[in-house]
Amino acid sequence: MAIEKRVRDRTPAKALTPTPPRQLSEKEALNMLVRFATVDLDKVRPGEYLDLVDDVRRYLNVEGPGRVADALKRAETDRQELRAAIDVARGLVETIADRRSGEWQHKAGMIRVDASGARPVTYQSVSLEDAILMVGADDLDEAATERIGRCRRCKQVFLGQKGQMFCGRKCANAETARRYREKHPARRRAQAKRYYKGKIQKKHGPNVKVENRGARSTDTPE
Numbered sequence: 001m002a003i004e005k006r007v008r009d010r011t012p013a014k015a016l017t018p019t020p021p022r023q024l025s026e027k028e029a030l031n032m033l034v035r036f037a038t039v040d041l042d043k044v045r046p047g048e049y050l051d052l053v054d055d056v057r058r059y060l061n062v063e064g065p066g067r068v069a070d071a072l073k074r075a076e077t078d079r080q081e082l083r084a085a086i087d088v089a090r091g092l093v094e095t096i097a098d099r100r101s102g103e104w105q106h107k108a109g110m111i112r113v114d115a116s117g118a119r120p121v122t123y124q125s126v127s128l129e130d131a132i133l134m135v136g137a138d139d140l141d142e143a144a145t146e147r148i149g150r151c152r153r154c155k156q157v158f159l160g161q162k163g164q165m166f167c168g169r170k171c172a173n174a175e176t177a178r179r180y181r182e183k184h185p186a187r188r189r190a191q192a193k194r195y196y197k198g199k200i201q202k203k204h205g206p207n208v209k210v211e212n213r214g215a216r217s218t219d220t221p222e
């Protein structure tokens with residue numbers, strides 16, 4: 001089924017017009033899907049939240065009235081309306097990130113085929129969650145799977161490059177530093193001592209006697 005047919009809402013007959021394919025690049029669509037999957041609905045600020053609802057609308061290519069459009073309208077004032085759909089996105093993306101398998105039961109919807117016009121069009125009436133499930137599952141192809149991972153350090157799900165192990169530079173650098181400390185515990189302690197001594201001398205002058213303050217809990221154990 002072509003993208004434009006997948007989640008078209010059932011709409012009153014007079015409002016039925018073939019919609020153009022989704023106005024999103026694959027990259028944009030994937031970015032949105034991963035954002036839905038990682039968003040914390042309880043922490044999103046009101047303005048950001050409305051943008052999120054708009055993104056869901058764009059992601060699903062919702063046009064005209066219908067079941068999904070109604071749910072998204074309600075979601076603008078009630079975050080609970082979006083929660084189930086966000087949970088579906090999270091489930092899909094995390095399953096991919098962790099290279100697991102998962103199953104989702106979709107509920108009964110309605111499919112309407114209309115061949116009375118110039119070209120046959122298929123319409124679907126499904127819930128918001130099922131819409132996310134269908135479009136999301138379709139977007140998570142092989143190429144997408146290679147780019148979705150879970151950060152080995154902070155465990156956050158991310159969209160990156162093929163083979164990427166960390167969500168970003170911060171976690172990658174922190175991991176490099178940790179491995180270095182693990183490999184060179186003595187050097188790390190000497191470095192910490194020098195740093196501490198320098199700090200004390202800067203404060204109290206070069207002749208101050210610097211005591212060894214002992215190992216800190218963050219130091220690698222001996």
Ligand SMILES: [Zn+2]
Binds near residue numbers: 153155167168171
């Ligand atoms: Zn990370």
